[in-house]
Amino acid sequence: MNSEELYKKAMELESKGEHKSAISAHKEIVNKSNDPRHFIAFGVCLQKCGHWQQSIEVLEKGIALKPHYCEGDARLFLAKALFKSGKKGLAIKQWQHVSKMQPEYPSYESVQNEAKKMLAQNA
Template identity: 60%
Template structure:
Protein backbone atom coordinates (compact mmCIF):
# COMPACT_ATOMS: atom_id res chain seq x y z
CA UNK A 1 0.00 0.00 0.00
CA UNK A 2 1.15 3.56 -0.71
CA UNK A 3 1.43 6.17 2.03
CA UNK A 4 -1.64 7.91 0.65
CA UNK A 5 -3.63 4.66 0.81
CA UNK A 6 -2.43 4.12 4.37
CA UNK A 7 -3.50 7.67 5.24
CA UNK A 8 -6.96 7.06 3.80
CA UNK A 9 -7.16 3.79 5.75
CA UNK A 10 -6.28 5.62 8.99
CA UNK A 11 -8.96 8.23 8.32
CA UNK A 12 -11.49 5.49 7.70
CA UNK A 13 -10.52 3.75 10.95
CA UNK A 14 -11.07 7.03 12.79
CA UNK A 15 -14.52 7.39 11.20
CA UNK A 16 -15.30 3.90 12.53
CA UNK A 17 -14.15 5.01 16.02
CA UNK A 18 -11.20 2.57 15.87
CA UNK A 19 -8.74 5.06 17.30
CA UNK A 20 -6.12 2.49 18.41
CA UNK A 21 -6.15 1.03 14.90
CA UNK A 22 -5.83 4.48 13.34
CA UNK A 23 -2.97 5.33 15.71
CA UNK A 24 -0.97 2.32 14.62
CA UNK A 25 -1.33 3.35 10.96
CA UNK A 26 -0.43 6.98 11.72
CA UNK A 27 2.62 5.82 13.69
CA UNK A 28 3.91 4.04 10.58
CA UNK A 29 3.10 7.05 8.41
CA UNK A 30 5.09 9.56 10.45
CA UNK A 31 8.27 7.45 10.46
CA UNK A 32 10.67 9.26 8.17
CA UNK A 33 7.92 11.46 6.75
CA UNK A 34 7.86 15.19 6.13
CA UNK A 35 4.13 15.36 5.37
CA UNK A 36 2.48 17.64 7.94
CA UNK A 37 -0.91 15.96 7.43
CA UNK A 38 0.33 12.74 9.00
CA UNK A 39 1.71 14.43 12.12
CA UNK A 40 -1.37 16.60 12.61
CA UNK A 41 -3.73 13.66 12.12
CA UNK A 42 -1.65 11.56 14.52
CA UNK A 43 -1.83 14.31 17.16
CA UNK A 44 -5.59 14.72 16.71
CA UNK A 45 -6.11 10.97 16.98
CA UNK A 46 -4.12 10.92 20.23
CA UNK A 47 -6.45 13.63 21.53
CA UNK A 48 -9.49 11.50 20.71
CA UNK A 49 -8.05 9.07 23.27
CA UNK A 50 -7.37 11.94 25.73
CA UNK A 51 -3.59 11.58 25.34
CA UNK A 52 -3.12 15.33 25.62
CA UNK A 53 0.59 15.50 26.48
CA UNK A 54 1.51 12.92 23.84
CA UNK A 55 -0.38 14.88 21.18
CA UNK A 56 1.75 18.02 21.63
CA UNK A 57 4.96 16.86 19.89
CA UNK A 58 3.33 15.57 16.68
CA UNK A 59 1.12 18.67 16.43
CA UNK A 60 4.08 21.00 16.95
CA UNK A 61 6.08 19.09 14.36
CA UNK A 62 3.21 19.11 11.87
CA UNK A 63 2.95 22.89 12.23
CA UNK A 64 6.74 23.29 11.88
CA UNK A 65 6.50 21.45 8.55
CA UNK A 66 4.35 24.35 7.28
CA UNK A 67 1.10 22.74 6.17
CA UNK A 68 -0.37 24.13 2.94
CA UNK A 69 -3.69 24.57 4.68
CA UNK A 70 -5.31 23.95 8.07
CA UNK A 71 -2.54 25.58 10.12
CA UNK A 72 -5.19 27.39 12.14
CA UNK A 73 -7.04 24.16 12.81
CA UNK A 74 -3.79 22.47 13.88
CA UNK A 75 -2.97 25.35 16.21
CA UNK A 76 -6.43 25.09 17.82
CA UNK A 77 -5.78 21.39 18.46
CA UNK A 78 -2.36 22.28 19.88
CA UNK A 79 -3.90 24.92 22.14
CA UNK A 80 -6.37 22.32 23.45
CA UNK A 81 -3.50 19.92 24.14
CA UNK A 82 -1.64 22.63 26.04
CA UNK A 83 -4.72 23.56 28.05
CA UNK A 84 -5.60 19.96 28.91
CA UNK A 85 -2.01 19.24 29.97
CA UNK A 86 -1.87 22.23 32.31
CA UNK A 87 -0.03 24.67 30.03
CA UNK A 88 -2.64 27.43 29.87
CA UNK A 89 -0.11 30.16 29.01
CA UNK A 90 1.01 28.26 25.89
CA UNK A 91 -2.63 27.65 24.93
CA UNK A 92 -3.32 31.37 25.15
CA UNK A 93 -0.30 32.07 22.90
CA UNK A 94 -1.73 29.74 20.25
CA UNK A 95 -5.20 31.26 20.47
CA UNK A 96 -3.71 34.74 20.06
CA UNK A 97 -1.85 33.61 16.92
CA UNK A 98 -4.93 31.93 15.47
CA UNK A 99 -7.23 34.85 16.26
CA UNK A 100 -5.08 37.01 13.96
CA UNK A 101 -4.99 34.51 11.07
CA UNK A 102 -6.91 34.99 7.86
CA UNK A 103 -9.75 32.47 7.45
CA UNK A 104 -8.67 29.52 5.29
CA UNK A 105 -9.76 26.13 4.07
CA UNK A 106 -11.14 23.87 5.53
CA UNK A 107 -12.73 25.72 8.45
CA UNK A 108 -12.68 29.33 7.24
CA UNK A 109 -14.08 31.82 9.83
CA UNK A 110 -14.68 29.12 12.43
CA UNK A 111 -10.97 28.94 13.31
CA UNK A 112 -10.25 32.59 14.23
CA UNK A 113 -13.72 32.89 15.79
CA UNK A 114 -13.09 29.84 17.98
CA UNK A 115 -9.70 31.24 19.03
CA UNK A 116 -11.33 34.53 20.02
CA UNK A 117 -14.01 32.63 21.98
CA UNK A 118 -11.35 30.65 23.86
CA UNK A 119 -9.36 33.82 24.59
CA UNK A 120 -12.47 35.43 26.04
CA UNK A 121 -13.01 32.37 28.23
CA UNK A 122 -9.43 31.75 29.43
CA UNK A 123 -7.32 34.89 28.99
Protein backbone atom coordinates in the same frame (compact mmCIF):
# COMPACT_ATOMS: atom_id res chain seq x y z
CA MET B 1 1.43 -0.04 1.76
CA ASN B 2 2.46 3.50 0.90
CA SER B 3 1.75 6.47 3.18
CA GLU B 4 -1.40 7.55 1.31
CA GLU B 5 -2.91 4.07 1.57
CA LEU B 6 -2.03 3.95 5.25
CA TYR B 7 -3.52 7.41 5.74
CA LYS B 8 -6.82 6.27 4.22
CA LYS B 9 -6.74 3.16 6.40
CA ALA B 10 -6.09 5.23 9.54
CA MET B 11 -8.91 7.64 8.72
CA GLU B 12 -11.27 4.73 8.07
CA LEU B 13 -10.36 3.17 11.41
CA GLU B 14 -11.03 6.51 13.12
CA SER B 15 -14.40 6.87 11.41
CA LYS B 16 -15.32 3.49 12.89
CA GLY B 17 -14.24 4.66 16.35
CA GLU B 18 -11.21 2.34 16.37
CA HIS B 19 -8.83 5.04 17.59
CA LYS B 20 -6.23 2.77 19.16
CA SER B 21 -5.84 0.85 15.90
CA ALA B 22 -5.75 4.14 14.03
CA ILE B 23 -2.89 5.33 16.26
CA SER B 24 -0.80 2.36 15.13
CA ALA B 25 -1.49 3.17 11.48
CA HIS B 26 -0.68 6.85 12.04
CA LYS B 27 2.63 5.95 13.73
CA GLU B 28 3.61 3.93 10.69
CA ILE B 29 2.63 6.80 8.38
CA VAL B 30 4.67 9.49 10.15
CA ASN B 31 7.71 7.21 10.14
CA LYS B 32 7.50 7.21 6.32
CA SER B 33 6.20 10.70 5.59
CA ASN B 34 6.96 14.38 5.91
CA ASP B 35 3.44 15.41 4.91
CA PRO B 36 2.01 17.82 7.52
CA ARG B 37 -1.49 16.38 6.95
CA HIS B 38 -0.32 13.07 8.33
CA PHE B 39 1.11 14.64 11.47
CA ILE B 40 -1.95 16.82 12.07
CA ALA B 41 -4.32 13.86 11.63
CA PHE B 42 -2.15 11.80 13.99
CA GLY B 43 -2.22 14.59 16.58
CA VAL B 44 -6.02 14.75 16.42
CA CYS B 45 -6.29 10.97 16.73
CA LEU B 46 -4.04 11.03 19.80
CA GLN B 47 -6.35 13.61 21.36
CA LYS B 48 -9.33 11.30 20.88
CA CYS B 49 -7.54 8.83 23.15
CA GLY B 50 -6.48 11.48 25.68
CA HIS B 51 -2.78 11.38 24.76
CA TRP B 52 -2.32 15.12 25.13
CA GLN B 53 1.47 15.35 25.49
CA GLN B 54 2.08 13.09 22.49
CA SER B 55 -0.43 15.16 20.52
CA ILE B 56 1.53 18.33 21.30
CA GLU B 57 4.75 16.85 19.95
CA VAL B 58 3.15 15.53 16.76
CA LEU B 59 1.19 18.71 16.04
CA GLU B 60 4.24 20.92 16.59
CA LYS B 61 6.16 18.81 14.07
CA GLY B 62 3.28 19.02 11.57
CA ILE B 63 3.10 22.78 11.90
CA ALA B 64 6.88 23.10 11.55
CA LEU B 65 6.91 21.00 8.37
CA LYS B 66 4.67 23.41 6.49
CA PRO B 67 3.61 26.33 8.68
CA HIS B 68 0.90 27.63 6.37
CA TYR B 69 -0.85 24.31 5.75
CA CYS B 70 -4.19 24.63 7.59
CA GLU B 71 -2.22 26.51 10.20
CA GLY B 72 -5.19 27.94 12.06
CA ASP B 73 -6.86 24.56 12.46
CA ALA B 74 -3.60 22.88 13.46
CA ARG B 75 -2.87 25.58 16.06
CA LEU B 76 -6.38 25.18 17.52
CA PHE B 77 -5.73 21.46 17.93
CA LEU B 78 -2.36 22.30 19.49
CA ALA B 79 -3.95 24.80 21.88
CA LYS B 80 -6.46 22.18 23.00
CA ALA B 81 -3.68 19.68 23.72
CA LEU B 82 -1.66 22.31 25.58
CA PHE B 83 -4.67 23.32 27.65
CA LYS B 84 -5.58 19.71 28.47
CA SER B 85 -1.99 19.03 29.56
CA GLY B 86 -2.06 21.89 32.02
CA LYS B 87 -0.13 24.37 29.88
CA LYS B 88 -2.79 27.08 29.90
CA GLY B 89 -0.38 29.94 29.23
CA LEU B 90 0.95 28.26 26.09
CA ALA B 91 -2.59 27.45 24.96
CA ILE B 92 -3.56 31.10 25.37
CA LYS B 93 -0.59 32.14 23.20
CA GLN B 94 -1.79 29.78 20.45
CA TRP B 95 -5.36 31.12 20.67
CA GLN B 96 -4.04 34.69 20.53
CA HIS B 97 -1.96 33.86 17.47
CA VAL B 98 -4.89 32.20 15.70
CA SER B 99 -7.31 35.00 16.59
CA LYS B 100 -5.09 37.45 14.66
CA MET B 101 -4.62 35.27 11.56
CA GLN B 102 -6.21 36.07 8.23
CA PRO B 103 -9.09 33.76 7.31
CA GLU B 104 -8.03 30.83 5.14
CA TYR B 105 -9.45 27.80 3.42
CA PRO B 106 -11.00 25.44 4.53
CA SER B 107 -12.26 27.00 7.75
CA TYR B 108 -12.32 30.69 6.84
CA GLU B 109 -13.31 32.82 9.87
CA SER B 110 -14.50 29.91 12.01
CA VAL B 111 -10.93 29.30 13.21
CA GLN B 112 -10.44 32.86 14.38
CA ASN B 113 -13.90 32.89 15.97
CA GLU B 114 -13.15 29.67 17.86
CA ALA B 115 -9.84 31.09 19.10
CA LYS B 116 -11.58 34.26 20.30
CA LYS B 117 -14.23 32.17 22.05
CA MET B 118 -11.57 30.09 23.82
CA LEU B 119 -9.71 33.24 24.87
CA ALA B 120 -12.89 34.72 26.33
CA GLN B 121 -13.55 31.53 28.30
CA ASN B 122 -10.01 30.94 29.53
CA ALA B 123 -8.03 34.18 29.61
